[in-house]
Amino acid sequence: MEGKSGSSEEVVVETVYKVEGGKSIRPRLVLKSGKISSVRIYGDFFFYPEEELMALEEALLGAGVGEVCERVKRFFTERKITLLGATPQDFTEAILKAING
Amino acid sequence: MKAEGRVVLDGERRASENMALDEALLISLKEGSPPTLRLYGWSPSAVSIGYFQRVEDEVDLERARELGIDVVRRITGGGAVYHDREGEVTYSVVLPLDFPGLPREPLSIYRFIGQGLVNAFGEMGLSATLQGVNDVAVGGRKISGSALVLRPWGILQHGTILISVDPDRMFSVLKVPEEKLRDKIVKNVKKRVTSLRDQGFEGGRGDVVDALLQGFSEALSARFAPGKPTPGEMEIARSLEVNKYGREEWLFRGGRR
Numbered sequence: 001m002e003g004k005s006g007s008s009e010e011v012v013v014e015t016v017y018k019v020e021g022g023k024s025i026r027p028r029l030v031l032k033s034g035k036i037s038s039v040r041i042y043g044d045f046f047f048y049p050e051e052e053l054m055a056l057e058e059a060l061l062g063a064g065v066g067e068v069c070e071r072v073k074r075f076f077t078e079r080k081i082t083l084l085g086a087t088p089q090d091f092t093e094a095i096l097k098a099i100n101g
Numbered sequence: 102m103k104a105e106g107r108v109v110l111d112g113e114r115r116a117s118e119n120m121a122l123d124e125a126l127l128i129s130l131k132e133g134s135p136p137t138l139r140l141y142g143w144s145p146s147a148v149s150i151g152y153f154q155r156v157e158d159e160v161d162l163e164r165a166r167e168l169g170i171d172v173v174r175r176i177t178g179g180g181a182v183y184h185d186r187e188g189e190v191t192y193s194v195v196l197p198l199d200f201p202g203l204p205r206e207p208l209s210i211y212r213f214i215g216q217g218l219v220n221a222f223g224e225m226g227l228s229a230t231l232q233g234v235n236d237v238a239v240g241g242r243k244i245s246g247s248a249l250v251l252r253p254w255g256i257l258q259h260g261t262i263l264i265s266v267d268p269d270r271m272f273s274v275l276k277v278p279e280e281k282l283r284d285k286i287v288k289n290v291k292k293r294v295t296s297l298r299d300q301g302f303e304g305g306r307g308d309v310v311d312a313l314l315q316g317f318s319e320a321l322s323a324r325f326a327p328g329k330p331t332p333g334e335m336e337i338a339r340s341l342e343v344n345k346y347g348r349e350e351w352l353f354r355g356g357r358r
Contacts, residue, residue, distance in 0.1 A: 016278050021233055023180075026155070026158060040155075040354075042153055042154055042155045042158060043153055043154065044154060044178070044179055044180030044181070045153065045178060046178040046207065046234065046235070046249070048207055048251060050152060050153075050178070050250075082206065084178075084207060084208060084234045085235075
């Protein structure tokens, strides 16, 4: 999808990131001027409690590519999340893969 | 001292009805319904997708419509599963949080309930192992997959036992990440997945159901008495079917967004 020229270039990016052992993480992001303006993280992993995945997506809003790792790390440290079939690092890698192409 | 439960030897239902009834049984634990094992099938054949999946990514909806295959979103995580009407038996188990021996952590719960599946395969003459997070394998090849959801009062775990598998039929409705990889992916699935028939088991659905009942009874140290869903449970299920599982909003990312 093409972005507009000028100061608010909007780009939609997505990718399929395969975790070792078979599960996949599929982030879909809208980037505006290089910052995450919306993000959905799809996939066949298990995430408990389920509502917290929405909270993770919210926590990523406004992040530039250099801030993704820190925000993901902080999110998982501050909350009691059980993630099966992937690790927090996999989430970071998947999002960076989508952003960097 | 064995725990007391109920086993619903259910027939086939539509996809939305199956998911609605599973959730209704989970909710009904709060009202004092017993721990329940339900064994069932899907008619018509169907695809269920995991809670965190995007249906357009996983299912060829046009093709599913042409083939008369139902598509439904689960409340449990995990992947897109093709439920063949003849090719599998599906189980669901709902347990209250204070069920004897039930662990608290999801991974431990998979192991606890998964042991029931391992036992069941043993009853059918096959040596099975727990594999990965939520799979059961024979000879290292996946023969059963499960998915689990936790609520403050109890858990629902459901999964499939493959009687026979037809990867070509499966991938007629399941999407592949890249069309040019289709043949490779189908070939890969044939290597990584097996079924009861593939393993030489010649018994029928009834034999599979018997083995599952036996296997879960042992693993959960419970006595499951045959029973049916109550009128109250069926009413909850019907409401869920109409308001949730049968709705486009739920299927197309309505669930948590």
